[in-house]
Amino acid sequence: MSFSRLSQYLNRSARYALDGTSRVLRMAGADDPIRTPITLLTFNSQSDLGQLALGCDADIGGTSTIHMDLDTEHTYEGKPTGKFHGQMSLAVRKGLEGRVRGGYAGFRNKHRTTLFGEITDDVTFHEYLALRVRAAGHPQTRHSYYVNLQMEGPITADIWQHRLFFNRGDGAWEDIYIPLDDFVLTNAGEVASHQITMARDKVRSIGISLLGGNSGVEGPYELGIDSIRALNSEDVDIPPVKQASDGTKWERQPV
Known part of the structure; x- marks a missing residue:
């Protein structure tokens, strides 16, 4: 392990210990629930980008491409931003037709192991996931x-998922607010029956995926x-997008 990776590992371990102490104090009633925004x-x-894991269908025989670059052109408040980009393709390499499915690219944060366990985030007392995107x-x-x-748990194929809908089509920055209660449990890419x-x-982990294979998009x-x-809710300044009960139609919540 390189010195920089060892330093990151030890820093995560220290954070894990501090977070554990804070949780014990909250359980003991020493702190009120934290409702302030959490980054x-x-x-x-x-x-930041080095903490991400990337993957696409090319890993299993597809032909899509994936990149995550630091963008110094499309900045936000003077800061560089991430640019997740590539070519979405439904084709697969010769000989794999009918055996693998193309049309996938995505990223998530890497799992954060420490000397004491894995770092996770607690959003129990928060209502929305907010994404600043373009x-x-x-x-x-x-x-x-x-x-x-x-979530932390024994079934690693369980992923909570929500569509990402944009309000703007001009390539400008916007904040998207998704109610955490509206995420749907999926397993191995399929909506869980229960x-x-x-x-x-x-x-x-938190991530974003582009699933062109689901919609036939290239x-x-x-x-x-x-x-x-x-x-x-006190930090949300526009009506959030809400998922309909059938999981396929969407409507904007009334103000």
């Missing part, structure tokens, strides 16, 4: 993004991203 992920430096790329690829949450309430005290894609935060 979960930022995309403003090479160090939709670019081909217009047809903008409707196939999903936000993914993985839906349960998401336990939000141990969020293991073409160049690009998503700018500045940050992902956890907020409450």
